[in-house]
Amino acid sequence: xxxxxxxxxxxxxxxxxxxxxxxxxxxxxxxxxxxxxxxxxxxxxxxxxxxxxxxxxxxxxxxxxxxxxxxxxxxxxxxxxxxxxxxxxxxxxxxxxxxxxxxxxxxxxxxxxxxxxxxxxxxxxxxxxxxxxxxxxxxxxxxxxxxxxxxxxxxxxxxxxxxxxxxxxxxxxxxxxxxxxxxxxxxxxxxxxxxxxxxxxxxxxxxxxxxxxxxxxxxxxxxxxxxxxxxxxxxxxxxxxxxxxxxxxxxxxxxxxxxxxxxxxxxxxxxxxxxxxxxxxxxxxxxxxxxxxxxxxxxxxxxxxxxxxxxxxxxxxxxxxxxxxxxxxxxxxxxxxxxxxxxxxxxxxxxxxxxxxxxxxxxxxxxxxxxxxxxxxxx
Amino acid sequence: xxxxxxxxxxxxxxxxxxxxxxxxxxxxxxxxxxxxxxxxxxxxxxxxxxxxxxxxxxxxxxxxxxxxxxxxxxxxxxxxxxxxxxxxxxxxxxxxxxxxxxxxxxxxxxxxxxxxxxxxxxxxxxxxxxxxxxxxxxxxxxxxxxxxxxxxxxxxxxxxxxxxxxxxxxxxxxxxxxxxxxxxxxxxxxxxxxxxxxxxxxxxxxxxxxxxxxxxxxxxxxxxxxxxxxxxxxxxxxxxxxxxxxxxxxxxxxxxxxxxxxxxxxxxxxxxxxxxxxxxxxxxxxxxxxxxxxxxxxxxxxxxxxxxxxxxxxxxxxxxxxxxxxxxxxxxxxxxxxxxxxxxxxxxxxxxxxxxxxxxxxxxxxxxxxxxxxxxxxxxxxxxxxxxxxxxxxxxxxxxxxxxxxxxxxxxxxxxxxxxxxxxxxxxxxxxxxxxxxxxxxxxxxxxxxxxxxxxxxxxxxxxxxxxxxxxxxxxxxxxxxxxxxxxxxxxxxxxxxxxxxxxxxxxxxxxxxxxxxxxxxxxxxxxxxxxxxxxxxxxxxxxxxxxxxxxxxxxxxxxxxxxxxxxxxxxxxxxxxxxxxxxxxxxxxxxxxxxxxxxxxxxxxxxxxxxxxxx
Numbered sequence: 002x003x004x005x006x007x008x009x010x011x012x013x014x015x016x017x018x019x020x021x022x023x024x025x026x027x028x029x030x031x032x033x034x035x036x037x038x039x040x041x042x043x044x045x046x047x048x049x050x051x052x053x054x055x056x057x058x059x060x061x062x063x064x065x066x067x068x069x070x071x072x073x074x075x076x077x078x079x080x081x082x083x084x085x086x087x088x089x090x091x092x093x094x095x096x097x098x099x100x101x102x103x104x105x106x107x108x109x110x111x112x113x114x115x116x117x118x119x120x121x122x123x124x125x126x127x128x129x130x131x132x133x134x135x136x137x138x139x140x141x142x143x144x145x146x147x148x149x150x151x152x153x154x155x156x157x158x159x160x161x162x163x164x165x166x167x168x169x170x171x172x173x174x175x176x177x178x179x180x181x182x183x184x185x186x187x188x189x190x191x192x193x194x195x196x197x198x199x200x201x202x203x204x205x206x207x208x209x210x211x212x213x214x215x216x217x218x219x220x221x222x223x224x225x226x227x228x229x230x231x232x233x234x235x236x237x238x239x240x241x242x243x244x245x246x247x248x249x250x251x252x253x254x255x256x257x258x259x260x261x262x263x264x265x266x267x268x269x270x271x272x273x274x275x276x277x278x279x280x281x282x283x284x285x286x287x288x289x290x291x292x293x294x295x296x297x298x299x300x301x302x303x304x305x306x307x308x309x310x311x312x313x314x315x316x317x318x319x320x321x322x323x324x325x326x327x328x329x330x331x332x333x334x335x336x337x338x339x340x341x342x343x344x345x346x347x348x349x350x351x352x353x354x355x356x357x358x359x360x361x362x363x364x365x366x367x368x369x370x371x372x373x374x375x376x377x378x379x380x
Numbered sequence: 381x382x383x384x385x386x387x388x389x390x391x392x393x394x395x396x397x398x399x400x401x402x403x404x405x406x407x408x409x410x411x412x413x414x415x416x417x418x419x420x421x422x423x424x425x426x427x428x429x430x431x432x433x434x435x436x437x438x439x440x441x442x443x444x445x446x447x448x449x450x451x452x453x454x455x456x457x458x459x460x461x462x463x464x465x466x467x468x469x470x471x472x473x474x475x476x477x478x479x480x481x482x483x484x485x486x487x488x489x490x491x492x493x494x495x496x497x498x499x500x501x502x503x504x505x506x507x508x509x510x511x512x513x514x515x516x517x518x519x520x521x522x523x524x525x526x527x528x529x530x531x532x533x534x535x536x537x538x539x540x541x542x543x544x545x546x547x548x549x550x551x552x553x554x555x556x557x558x559x560x561x562x563x564x565x566x567x568x569x570x571x572x573x574x575x576x577x578x579x580x581x582x583x584x585x586x587x588x589x590x591x592x593x594x595x596x597x598x599x600x601x602x603x604x605x606x607x608x609x610x611x612x613x614x615x616x617x618x619x620x621x622x623x624x625x626x627x628x629x630x631x632x633x634x635x636x637x638x639x640x641x642x643x644x645x646x647x648x649x650x651x652x653x654x655x656x657x658x659x660x661x662x663x664x665x666x667x668x669x670x671x672x673x674x675x676x677x678x679x680x681x682x683x684x685x686x687x688x689x690x691x692x693x694x695x696x697x698x699x700x701x702x703x704x705x706x707x708x709x710x711x712x713x714x715x716x717x718x719x720x721x722x723x724x725x726x727x728x729x730x731x732x733x734x735x736x737x738x739x740x741x742x743x744x745x746x747x748x749x750x751x752x753x754x755x756x757x758x759x760x761x762x763x764x765x766x767x768x769x770x771x772x773x774x775x776x777x778x779x780x781x782x783x784x785x786x787x788x789x790x791x792x793x794x795x796x797x798x799x800x801x802x803x804x805x806x807x808x809x810x811x812x813x814x815x816x817x818x819x820x821x822x823x824x825x826x827x828x829x830x831x832x833x834x835x836x837x838x839x840x841x842x843x844x845x846x847x848x849x850x851x852x853x854x855x856x857x858x859x860x861x862x863x864x865x866x867x868x869x870x871x872x873x874x875x876x877x878x879x880x881x882x883x884x885x886x887x888x889x890x891x892x893x894x895x896x897x898x899x900x901x902x903x904x905x906x907x908x909x910x911x912x913x914x915x916x917x918x919x920x921x922x923x924x925x926x927x928x929x930x931x932x933x934x935x936x937x938x939x940x941x942x943x944x945x946x947x948x949x950x951x952x953x954x955x956x957x958x959x960x961x962x963x964x965x966x967x968x969x970x971x972x973x974x975x976x977x978x979x980x981x982x983x984x985x986x987x988x989x990x991x992x993x994x995x996x
Contacts, residue, residue: 144391145398188406190398245439248424248432261440265606265614286425293414300410308403316399324406331413338420 027076027373029306035299036072036350036365040065042292043276043351049258050272050279050353057272057353064355068362075366079374080315083367084138087314090127091135091158097124098165125174126360128162129325130367132178136185137317145313146190155186170216173332173345180328184321188307223342240339242267243278247338254285272353274345277337292351300327303365306372315371322364329361441617442607445579448598449544451625451865453558453588455634456662461554462589464544468520469677470528471513474505476537483535484516490531491517491524496680504678507566513539518677546582546676552669553638556697557630557661557799557861559587560672576600585675588628588861590800595865598625629864629873631660636990640665643986647979649950649970650698652844652859653987656956656965658878659848659857662991664799664841666702670694700802703837704969707925708765708976709954710786710832712895713846715758717785718773719891726894729755732768738775738823745771745827748926762898763905765924767831774830779821782829783809788884789846790856791838796879797859805842808835833928843954843967851921851956851965853892854884896921900959909977910953913985918992921962922955922984924976927969948972953980957988964991 023030044058044065051057078086101124136155140147147155159182166175187196211220246262255261260282263271271279281289303323310316329349335341337348347354349361424432453462470487477483487493497517504514520528520540528540546561548554561582564572568583577583578600584590601622605613640651644667653663670687679687687695696702718724734752735744747753747767753760761769774782787793792807806812808829810821828834838846841859849856857878864873886892899921902908909924927950951973956965966984973979989995 145395184406188399188402190395190402242439244424245432245435247421248428249436251425251429251433261606262436265440267439281421281425286421289421289425290418293418297410297414301407304403304407308400313395313399316396320399320403320406324410327410327413331417334417335420338417338424340417340420 024373026073027369028073029302029369029372032299032302032306032365032369032372035295035302036069036362039292039295039299039350042295043348045257046276046280046283046351047272047353049260049283050263050276052264053258061353064358067355068358071359072362072366072369075363076369076373078366078370080310080312080318080367080371081374083134083318083370084141084314087131087134087138090131094124094128094131095162095165097127098162100124102165102168123356125162125166125169125171125178126356128166128178129174129181129360130322130363132159132162133181133185133318133321133325136182137189137314137321140185140189140317141313146192147186152186152191152195155182159183159186167214170219171345172219176332176344177325177328177346181321181325184324185317188317188320188324189313239269239275239343242269243275243337244339246278247281250282250285250288252286254281254283254288257283259283274333274343274347274352275337276352277334277348280351281338296327296330300324300330303368306368309375310371311375319368319371322367326361326364329357440606441604442613444603444605444613445575446601446603446619446622447579448600448622449624450546450561450582451592451596451598452627453596454627454629455632455637456630456660456863457633457635459550459634461548461550461558461630461632461634463547463549465547466542467518467545468525469515469541469543470517470520471515471539471541472501473513473537473539478536483538486535487516487528487538490527491520493517496682500678500680513541515541515677519545548672550634550638551671551673552694553641554632554634555587555669555672556666556699557587557632557637557664558672559589559800560585560675561589562675563678582676586672586801587799588630591798592628592862596625596628599623624868626865626867627873628862629866630861631655631662631863632664632861633662633991635996636663636987637665639990639996640983640987641667641669643983644970647970647973648692648698649968649973649980649983650702650840651966651968651983651987652699652841653964653966653991654844654848654859656848656851656855656857656962659845659859659881660863661797661859661861662964663987664699664861666696666698666700668692668694697801698969698971699840700797700799701839702969703803703805703839704950704952705834705836705927706791706832706838706843707927707950707952708767708832709843709923709925709952709967710791710836710838711762711765711770711925712850712899712923712954713786713789713791714770714773714777714782714830715762715898716850716891716895717782718758718777719894720887721777721781721785722887723777723781724758724773726758726891729757730761730766730769730772731755732766734768736768736771736827738827741824743824745824759894759898759901762895762923763901763908765902765909770830771827774826775823777826777830779808779810779826779829782826783807789849790842791836791846795841795845795859797841798861802841803839805838806835807838832925840967840969843952843969844965847954847956847967848962848965849884850892850895851962853889854886856882856884858882896959899923899955903955910955910981912977913981915985915989918957918988919959920955920957920985920988921959922953922981924981925952925954926950926974926976927952929972945972949974951976951978951980953977953984955981955984955988957992964988 044061047061048058135158139155139158140151143151159179163175163179166178242262246260246268249262260279262268262282263279268275268278280292300323303326304320307316307319307323310319326349329346332341332344332346333348336343347357350358449464452460455461474480484493493516501514501516508514525540532538532540548558548560562585563581564577564583584593584596589596599622601620603619604617606615606617607613636653640663648667651663651665654661674683719726732747732753734750735746737744753764753766756764756766756769760766786807792805794802794804813819813821825834829836845859860879862876864875866873900919902910902922902924903914903920905911910922929947929949951970952968953976954967956962966987968980968984970979970983
């Protein structure tokens with residue numbers, strides 16, 4: 002049905018569509034600019050956080066190049082193709098998660114990786130994209146808002162990978178995957194009554210989760226979050242030190258390369274999950290505002306793209322991916338500044354490390370594809 | 381088809397509107413959450429900025445003390461008496477050692493660790509904190525350092541430490557003057573300003589090292605260092621260098637000191653030489669000495685016991701703390717007292733039959749010369765050391781006048797010398813006896829006091845000081861060892877202000893000359909008790925003395941052969957020279973030396989020869 006609509010003989014030319022080289026390459030200039038500026042800022046912070054280690058900068062540059070390449074390649078895939086791929090990707094993601102679980106039971110502890118010989122692959126990263134794509138595909142099949150039955154089906158589609166990932170256990174990623182799916186539901190017009198109902202259900206189920214669903218270290222994280230001083234040398238140490246780093250930065254910061262908390266190794270995970278604290282210490286409140294401005298610019302551009310998308314699938318997917326990006330940002334900064342529990346979520350595009358970087362940039366590739374493959378529609 | 385398209389389009393428009401509504405909600409949500417985050421950051425970075433800045437400073441900045449180097453000590457000729465030598469020690473930090481026994485055994489295969497090293501280690505381990513490093517071996521030789529350096533990596537928590545250790549190059553020769561430094565102990569910790577001593581492990585325990593502790597120690601410096609999360613020092617932020625301790629310049633002559641000790645031979649005793657013109661102490665000898673270097677890093681209990689239990693008592697500072705009856709060496713002072721108080725005059729003669737009896741009493745107070753000295757005047761009584769003359773003189777002066785006059789020469793009280801540990805001796809008086817013994821003063825005790833026996837006790841230092849006052853014609857320069865100090869900023873040693881001299885009252889200056897003349901006769905007279913030390917090159921005034929260790933009963937005679945060496949009399953001698961312009965005053969006590977003239981006087985002579993004539 003939708004495909005029929007797509008092929009309904011509407012005029013090919015689109016006067017609002019950006020022309021020129023970037024458009025031909027299916028790249029969105031404002032989004033690309035925002036991403037490059039953010040990654041550049043990230044490298045500057047990383048240079049300091051890594052203790053001026055050019056080796057780390059080089060490795061991160063290679064990852065960024067790879068991630069931008071992935072973004073570019075994904076941007077070439079028309080949304081139609083993406084929609085066609087959605088169920089397959091979702092199915093593959095579930096299979097791989099199951100595979101990881103089986104391999105993981107052979108090994109010990111958290112198992113998130115699949116060793117594919119040449120490189121290691123984290124299937125949960127795939128589901129970060131596959132789940133919103135799947136839900137968007139599923140909901141776009143019928144008119145919106147979805148019926149209760151379809152909602153329930155979509156809920157199960159979200160829950161399966163989320164539980165599989167949480168079982169690994171990887172609280173951060175399962176949270177992101179869940180939010181990706183939920184954002185699709187929300188954007189698809191999930192009724193407010195349902196949302197309020199869910200919140201009312203969430204509180205007792207939160208208690209159930211606490212009692213039976215959480216590992217000891219996860220509970221500790223929550224407890225430490227509620228009272229970091231509870232264990233100042235153990236789990237609370239991270240938050241206390243990062244709060245000191247942020248607070249001592251003040252308005253203008255201690256200056257680039259001058260952060261004492263990070264350079265003297267008081268700050269843990271300073272190139273990865275806690276890099277925001279390094280930035281706050283060295284660039285101060287002003288630096289944070291700049292960073293947030295860049296992020297918000299990217300997020301608003303993403304939401305703009307979503308609202309100008311031409312079909313339901315694209316809209317839902319673009320909106321959800323953008324909002325997940327915001328969740329990344331908020332969970333990480335909230336965690337580092339001590340208003341959210343410590344869950345292992347990196348600061349998107351800034352934290353050192355490759356896996357999530359590639360996933361995020363692939364997500365932006367989808368956004369660019371959606372925006373640059375539009376056709377003229379009667380308004 | 382058209383209808384379908386229309387429915388789709390209508391649906392499409394509805395969906396678009398619905399979606400845009402949701403996006404607006406999302407944008408509002410995003411803005412709300414970001415505002416919440418910004419509020420949080422304002423709270424951390426602006427409202428509580430000072431608080432976190434303090435925490436961040438506390439995190440990274442630690443204050444470390446920079447201990448000052450201890451001042452050096454020189455003698456009057458610039459010979460170094462106390463210095464700081466770099467030494468290597470092997471130290472263990474218990475906290476970082478997993479298996480102490482295994483580690484110590486492993487080290488023991490590379491360098492020798494004696495039982496006493498082990499004991500000291502265990503003792504210090506109990507006192508110190510787990511993260512303090514404790515020496516297991518001290519004074520490593522270069523060979524041992526090299527061997528350890530090669531295999532040290534096998535022993536985490538074990539480190540070779542280079543540090544300055546106090547060293548006394550002359551060892552026993554100056555031990556009793558300089559004293560020594562040792563590790564600060566629990567009691568000292570209570571009295572010292574611990575912040576001034578942070579980083580300093582040693583403190584002056586004795587002698588000049590103790591008296592001048594404050595000057596020698598210097599001022600502690602501070603350094604603010606930046607540390608990382610592991611406590612490792614990354615860099616120095618600010619440093620206030622320590623002010624090294626001041627060097628001390630002593631009036632002591634190390635060569636003289638050594639010569640005097642040598643002159644004692646096998647005898648034990650004390651000798652003090654003072655320049656009567658200014659109170660400068662030239663030699664302060666207690667024989668035997670001991671090696672002060674043993675105490676610097678903590679003496680082993682075994683070595684300490686050996687020193688303590690030695691018959692010769694090497695740790696006992698006889699010059700300062702040895703309290704002996706001055707015997708006949710007080711005769712010149714009492715004689716002068718008799719003249720000055722008008723009780724006697726130089727020509728008045730007393731008959732000495734070999735004993736003295738108080739009127740109406742039977743008890744005989746014997747002279748050392750059984751046959752007696754016959755008719756003697758004051759000069760004879762000094763030259764020949766006639767006891768009977770002095771029994772009579774003391775009897776007529778009475779204890780009160782004796783006490784009053786002798787105290788002017790400093791008997792019975794500390795001289796105030798700047799070497800820690802001096803004892804006051806004892807100049808008896810009625811008041812003292814009532815207080816200390818709860819007894820009245822008996823007339824017989826006055827007689828005994830007249831020949832420097834009985835309760836009367838003085839230290840060699842007191843005797844030398846009194847002799848110096850006599851030599852200086854009644855000018856009392858309080859004795860002092862340290863004459864000048866040199867700080868790091870001073871171009872030359874800065875003299876210590878000399879203590880105010882006290883000028884003794886004289887009723888007739890001629891009396892002093894008479895006593896000195898008599899003392900010259902002790903050496904130059906035909907019957908002088910110290911005639912054997914007569915020297916053509918310079919003139920000496922002196923007085924011999926004997927102090928009883930063993931009381932001879934009435935009607936018994938002192939027979940040296942029958943008495944064990946330990947109970948033989950102490951021999952004393954006081955002297956100054958040259959008589960015309962005295963530059964040195966000496967007091968010598970030879971324990972169990974019997975006769976002042978034969979054992980003590982030659983030692984005093986050796987000291988004067990060395991100092992005045994440069995005899996080496």
